[in-house]
Amino acid sequence: xxxxxxxxxxxxxxxxxxxxxxxxxxxxxxxxxxxxxxxxxxxxxxxxxxxxxxxxxxxxxxxxxxxxxxxxxxxxxxxxxxxxxxxxxxxxxxxxxxxxxxxxxxxxxxxxxxxxxxxxxxxxxxxxxxxxxxxxxxxxxxxxxxxxxxxxxxxxxxxxxxxxxxxxxxxxxxxxxxxxxxxxxxxxxxxxxxxxxxxxxxxxxxxxxxxxxxxxxxxxxxxxxxxxxxxxxxxxxxxxxxxxxxxxxxxxxxxxxxxxxxxxxxxxxxxxxxxxxxxxxxxxxxxxxxxxxxxxxxxxxxxxxxxxxxxxxxxxxxxxxxxxxxxxxxxxxxxxxxxxxxxxxxxxxxxxxxxxxxxxxxxxxxxxxxxxxxxxxxxxxxxxxxxxxxxxxxxxxxxxxxxxxxxxxxxxxxxxxxxxxxxxxxxxxxxxxxxxxxxxxxxxxxxxxxxxxxxxxxxxxxxxxxxxxxxxxxxxxxxx
Numbered sequence: 183x184x185x186x187x188x189x190x191x192x193x194x195x196x197x198x199x200x201x202x203x204x205x206x207x208x209x210x211x212x213x214x215x216x217x218x219x220x221x222x223x224x225x226x227x228x229x230x231x232x233x234x235x236x237x238x239x240x241x242x243x244x245x246x247x248x249x250x251x252x253x254x255x256x257x258x259x260x261x262x263x264x265x266x267x268x269x270x271x272x273x274x275x276x277x278x279x280x281x282x283x284x285x286x287x288x289x290x291x292x293x294x295x296x297x298x299x300x301x302x303x304x305x306x307x308x309x310x311x312x313x314x315x316x317x318x319x320x321x322x323x324x325x326x327x328x329x330x331x332x333x334x335x336x337x338x339x340x341x342x343x344x345x346x347x348x349x350x351x352x353x354x355x356x357x358x359x360x361x362x363x364x365x366x367x368x369x370x371x372x373x374x375x376x377x378x379x380x381x382x383x384x385x386x387x388x389x390x391x392x393x394x395x396x397x398x399x400x401x402x403x404x405x406x407x408x409x410x411x412x413x414x415x416x417x418x419x420x421x422x423x424x425x426x427x428x429x430x431x432x433x434x435x436x437x438x439x440x441x442x443x444x445x446x447x448x449x450x451x452x453x454x455x456x457x458x459x460x461x462x463x464x465x466x467x468x469x470x471x472x473x474x475x476x477x478x479x480x481x482x483x484x485x486x487x488x489x490x491x492x493x494x495x496x497x498x499x500x501x502x503x504x505x506x507x508x509x510x511x512x513x514x515x516x517x518x519x520x521x522x523x524x525x526x527x528x529x530x531x532x533x534x535x536x537x538x539x540x541x542x543x544x545x546x547x548x549x550x551x552x553x554x555x556x557x558x559x560x561x562x563x564x565x566x567x568x569x570x571x572x573x574x575x576x577x578x579x580x581x582x583x584x585x586x587x588x589x590x591x592x593x594x595x596x597x598x599x600x601x602x603x604x605x606x607x608x609x610x611x612x613x614x615x616x617x618x619x620x621x622x623x624x625x626x627x628x629x630x631x632x633x634x635x636x637x638x639x640x641x642x643x644x645x646x647x648x649x650x651x652x653x654x655x656x657x658x659x660x661x662x
Contacts, residue, residue, distance in 0.1 A: 188220060188228065192603065192610050199343050199600040200612055201266055212267045212661055215381045219374065220264070225608055228263070231373040232605060235261050238372065244365050244421060259362055260654030262604045263373055266615060266636040267659045273384075273632060276347060276619060279529030280337050281628045282519060284621050287352060287506045289522040291331040294505055295321045305521050306514050313589065314511065315559055316355075316504030318467060320474055324491050327400045328625040331500040334393070334462075335621045336360070336635075339529070341600035348532050348597070350616060352515070354499060354507040356464045359635040359655075360389060360620050361422035364429075366635075366657040382662035384632035389620065390429035392631075396624040397430075397460050400496040406459035409433045409449060411440070413465050413481045423464050437465070442485035447495040460496045461486075467501050509558040509592045510536060532597065538589035546593040550577055555584065555593045568645065570596055599645055602656065604638060614639040616647050617658065633658035 194200050194207065202213045209217050220228070236258065244259050268276075293300050294311060301308045311317055336357030338350040367386050371378060397408050412423040414436050427434035433449065440458065441448050448455035463470065469479040471487040489495045505511065513534045516527045535542040537555070546553050555567040567580045584591045601612035619634030636656040637647035647653040 188225060188605075188608070188610050192612065195598075195601055195612055197343050198598045198612075199341055199345050201341075201600055201602040201615070212269045215377065215659075216265060216267065216374075219377060220610075228605065229608065231263055235263055235369050235373060238369050239365070242365060244362070260638075260640055261366060261369065262613075262638055262640070262654055262656045263370075264603050264605055264610070265370060265374075265657040265659045266602050266617070267661065268633070270661055272347075273660045275528065276339065276617075277630050277632075279347070279349075279527070280335075280619060280621050280630055282523065282525060282528050283337065283349065283352065283515065284332055284335055284623060284628055286515065286519045286522050287335075287354065288330060288332050288623065290518045291500075291503055291506050292326075292329055293522075295502060296323060300518070300521060303521070305517050306511075310510060311505065314505055314508050316467070316502070316508050318502035318505075320487055320491075321500070321502035325493070326500050327496055330623050330625070331503050332506070333396060333400075333498045333500075333623050335623070336618045337621065339617045339619070340532075340597060341617075343598040343600075346530065347617075348530050349515070350532060351509065351512060352507040353618070354503045356466065356499070357618075357620070358419040358422055358464075359618055359637075360631075361425040362655050363620065363631070363633065363635045363658070364389060364425070366655060367633075370657040370659075378659070381659075383659045384662050386631050386633050389622075389631050390426060392622055392629055393426070393462075394430040394432070396622050397462055397498060399624055400498070401459040403459050407433075407449070407456060408460040408462065409435045409440075409458055411435055411437070411461050411463040411465055411482075413469070417464070419464065426462075432462075437480060437482045440483045440486075442483060442489050445485070445489045445492050445494050447483065447486060447489050458495060460498065462498045467504060470497075470501060509534075509556055510589070513592070532594050535593040536589075537584055537591040537593060542593075543584075543588060547581065550581075552596055553593045554596050555580065555591055558590050558592055566646075568596065596645065599639070599647075602636070602638070604640070604656075606640075611642070613642070614645050614647065615656070632660040 194203055204210055239258050300306050332354050336353040339347045340350050341347050398406055409432055410423055410427040412434055424434055439450055447458040449458050465481050468476045470482040472479045473484050474487045490497050516531055519525055519527045535546050537543045550569045553569045557565045599614035602615045603610040604613045615636050615638050617634055617636050619630050621628055621630045636658045638654045638656055639645055639647045640654045
């Protein structure tokens with residue numbers, strides 16, 4: 183059966199790179215795999231596959247939490263059945279570019295908490311570092327195993343209308359989304375039986391095993407006790423915490439399950455206290471230790487930082503890594519790559535303006551309709567101003583807020599995110615996407631799972647892909 187109906191209204195967006203169709207409306211070669219399948223499958227069967235994917239997500243409890251008016255609403259994570267497909271050539275550049283970037287960022291964090299050569303040589307202003315809320319004075323001079331601060335990273339990429347990938351931001355604190363990457367692949371195997379193996383799509387299922395081995399090598403114990411520290415069931419990524427703990431075969435714990443004695447961390451068990459060697463923490467720095475950070479926090483463990491500084495427990499990612507993924511620091515990453523590695527950046531940054539600089543603020547204010555403004559410590563798509571969507575009143579109010587503390591904001595031109603085909607109301611329709619590959623660093627180097635999480639702005643015309651703002655996701659296929 184030739185499924186013409188599905189392709190009847192695929193309107194390419196002007197001046198936008200489409201992942202499936204070239205500018206001449208020809209199918210890109212990597213999409214031949216899925217194009218053939220979609221054209222030979224009836225609309226009824228595709229609808230059933232969509233319903234099956236929703237049912238599978240519901241049965242697996244694949245959810246996230248949206249916070250609105252201080253109320254948490256749990257939602258099933260939206261999934262689009264049409265995969266995003268990358269060639270081996272495209273992936274090779276992404277792989278090399280992220281490895282280069284993580285290497286430089288890790289050297290930067292080590293330098294900032296030790297010798298501070300990059301400040302002394304005038305590459306980055308000292309006041310930018312010391313005013314950053316993610317700079318932890320408690321980490322000054324702390325030696326970490328194998329000099330690795332960033333064990334897990336989720337680097338957000340977008341493809342602009344020139345076909346090139348750009349880095350949108352570096353997520354180095356407690357990056358999330360990998361469980362959705364794993365679940366998306368499992369669902370793809372169910373709804374496209376045989377298609378992945380027949381076309382040699384690179385696997386992603388090894389991620390939990392790879393992560394476990396990276397965590398294990400941080401300890402000098404033969405059989406280290408590794409735990410995943412979660413803020414608890416009300417955290418938006420709790421599903422991911424439970425999934426990763428289960429797949430790695432480690433204990434999922436909350437702060438109340440741990441205690442520090444004699445500068446060692448212990449887990450409370452029915453058989454008494456059991457020493458903890460490695461903590462994969464999904465708790466932010468601010469809440470990690472009430473003795474050193476937020477005194478009212480009940481999410482962390484009192485005394486954990488003292489145990490960490492003495493080398494009696496390993497924390498992943500290292501506290502203080504947030505200094506390197508602050509949006510004000512992002513501007514300097516290309517300079518870091520040249521400074522530490524003596525290389526040109528493989529992946530480019532997006533042009534970024536610091537609103538604390540009067541001339542850059544003036545430029546952004548004049549071109550506000552073409553800009554997106556973000557808080558330097560913001561995440562999840564919250565607190566942004568999309569200039570082309572905002573009313574004059576909203577812009578005025580937002581800029582008034584910026585002027586109170588302009589150093590806390592950056593601005594970037596609104597880019598043309600690439601589009602990919604999504605199955606919307608029984609037809610294929612282009613929607614904007616980004617890509618978050620996941621990198622794991624260890625003493626033997628950096629491993630990047632081939633693919634990552636493709637996030638989709640499911641609302642027509644929207645550029646915001648965050649699940650908290652109405653986005654969804656796709657499986658990401660990398661051809662071998």
